[in-house]
Amino acid sequence: MDNNQTNNIPKELLVPMKPKEDTSEKISAPSRTFLQNARRAFLKNKLALFSVVALVIIIIMSAIGPSMNEYGQDEQDLTRAKMPARVPVLENISWLGFNGTLSDTFEGQTVEQATNNAYARYDNQEDFIEIEVLNGSEGSAEVKATYNIYDAKDMEDQYFWLGTDTLGRDQWTRLWLGTRVSLLIAFIAAFISLAIGVAYGGIAGFYGGKVDNVMMRILEVLVGIPNLVIILLMMLFLKPGITSIVIALTITGWTGMARIVRGEILKLKSQEYVLAARTLGQSNWKVITKHLLPNISGIIIINTMFNIPDAIFFEAFLSFIGLGITPPDASLGTLINNGFDNLLLYPYMLWFPAILISLIMIAFNLIGDGLRDAFDPKMHK
Structure with a gap:
C-alpha cells in the first residue's frame, strides 16, 4: 500500500490503540536475594533437613540423656557387669x-x-x-x-537401656556423656580453626606480595607436620584430655580453611565493587569485613561443616588408641575402644557408640552437601 492509498482511508476508521502493559517485562516470580534462594534450595533438600533434625535430637540427648536414669557416669558395680x-x-x-x-x-x-x-x-x-x-x-x-x-542375677525389676560395661557402669549414661565430650571438642576445634583460618587466609590474600609469600611458606611448614606427631608432643607437656586434643586439632586444623579463604580473596579483591569501596576511602578492615568476607561466607560455612566431623573422627581415633580422653571419662572413642575389646562376647558394647558416631558423621556430611548445593547459584531453579 503506497502513500496515496493511505491518505484516502477515512479518518473515522483510524482508532488510536490503547497502551497495553508489555507482558514481556513482567516479573514471573518474586524477587529473591541470594540468601533467600540458598535457604529455599536447602529446605528442598530432604536428606539435609532430616540430618539437621537428627543432629538436633542428638545434641539435645547429649544434654539431657545422662539425667534420664538414676545411674551415674562412674557408678561401678561388678555384680551388674556386662548386662x-x-x-x-x-x-x-x-x-x-x-x-x-x-x-x-x-x-x-x-x-x-x-x-x-x-x-x-x-x-x-x-x-x-x-x-x-x-x-x-x-x-x-x-x-x-x-x-x-x-x-x-535377681534383677527382674532393673533396666539398663543400653546395657552395662565390664565395670558395671550404665552404657546409656556414658554414651550420651561421651557424645557431649566429642561434640564439645569438635565444635571448639572447628570454631578456633574457623577464626584463625579466616583471619590468616584473609590477610594473606588481601595484602598479597611479600606478606602473602611469607605467610604461605609458614602455612606450608605447618601442613607438613602430621597431627599425630603434634598430639604426641602435646603428651609430653600436657596430660591426655580435652585440652591436649583441642590444641592438637587447632595447630594444623585451620590450614585448609586459610588456603580456601586466601584463594577466594585473591579472586574477589580485584572486583569492581571492591575497587569502588577502596576508592571511596574505606579502610582495609572494612573492605575485608563488609565486602569480601560476606561474599565468601557460603564457602566458609560449608568448609566448617565438613571440618566438624573430621574433628570428631580424629578425637575418636586418638581415644581409641589411648592418646585421647582417658578413663574414667567417656567419649565416643573410648566407648568404641572398650566395645572392641569385648566384641566377640558382648558385641552390643560396640554397636551403640559405633552407630551413633556413624550417624553424626553422616549427618554433618549430608548437611555440608546440602549447604554446598544451596550456595551454588547453578543449582537454583
Whole structure:
C-alpha cells in the first residue's frame, strides 16, 4: 500500500490503540536475594533437613540423656557387669534385641556336649538358660543357648537401656556423656580453626606480595607436620584430655580453611565493587569485613561443616588408641575402644557408640552437601 492509498482511508476508521502493559517485562516470580534462594534450595533438600533434625535430637540427648536414669557416669558395680540392653515394653519384642538376654550358638560332638559348653559359658546357670537344638546329628551337634541374665542375677525389676560395661557402669549414661565430650571438642576445634583460618587466609590474600609469600611458606611448614606427631608432643607437656586434643586439632586444623579463604580473596579483591569501596576511602578492615568476607561466607560455612566431623573422627581415633580422653571419662572413642575389646562376647558394647558416631558423621556430611548445593547459584531453579 503506497502513500496515496493511505491518505484516502477515512479518518473515522483510524482508532488510536490503547497502551497495553508489555507482558514481556513482567516479573514471573518474586524477587529473591541470594540468601533467600540458598535457604529455599536447602529446605528442598530432604536428606539435609532430616540430618539437621537428627543432629538436633542428638545434641539435645547429649544434654539431657545422662539425667534420664538414676545411674551415674562412674557408678561401678561388678555384680551388674556386662548386662545386655533391656528396655521396658521393647523387651517384649524379641527381634529388637532389647529383651535383656544373651544368646549364642555352641557346637560339640553331641547335643549334650554342646549344651555343656553353653552352660560353662554362662556360669552354669542351668535354671536360667534355654537350649534350642539346631543340629542334633552325631559328630557335629549345634545348639542355641539363651541366657536370662537379669533373672539369674535377681534383677527382674532393673533396666539398663543400653546395657552395662565390664565395670558395671550404665552404657546409656556414658554414651550420651561421651557424645557431649566429642561434640564439645569438635565444635571448639572447628570454631578456633574457623577464626584463625579466616583471619590468616584473609590477610594473606588481601595484602598479597611479600606478606602473602611469607605467610604461605609458614602455612606450608605447618601442613607438613602430621597431627599425630603434634598430639604426641602435646603428651609430653600436657596430660591426655580435652585440652591436649583441642590444641592438637587447632595447630594444623585451620590450614585448609586459610588456603580456601586466601584463594577466594585473591579472586574477589580485584572486583569492581571492591575497587569502588577502596576508592571511596574505606579502610582495609572494612573492605575485608563488609565486602569480601560476606561474599565468601557460603564457602566458609560449608568448609566448617565438613571440618566438624573430621574433628570428631580424629578425637575418636586418638581415644581409641589411648592418646585421647582417658578413663574414667567417656567419649565416643573410648566407648568404641572398650566395645572392641569385648566384641566377640558382648558385641552390643560396640554397636551403640559405633552407630551413633556413624550417624553424626553422616549427618554433618549430608548437611555440608546440602549447604554446598544451596550456595551454588547453578543449582537454583
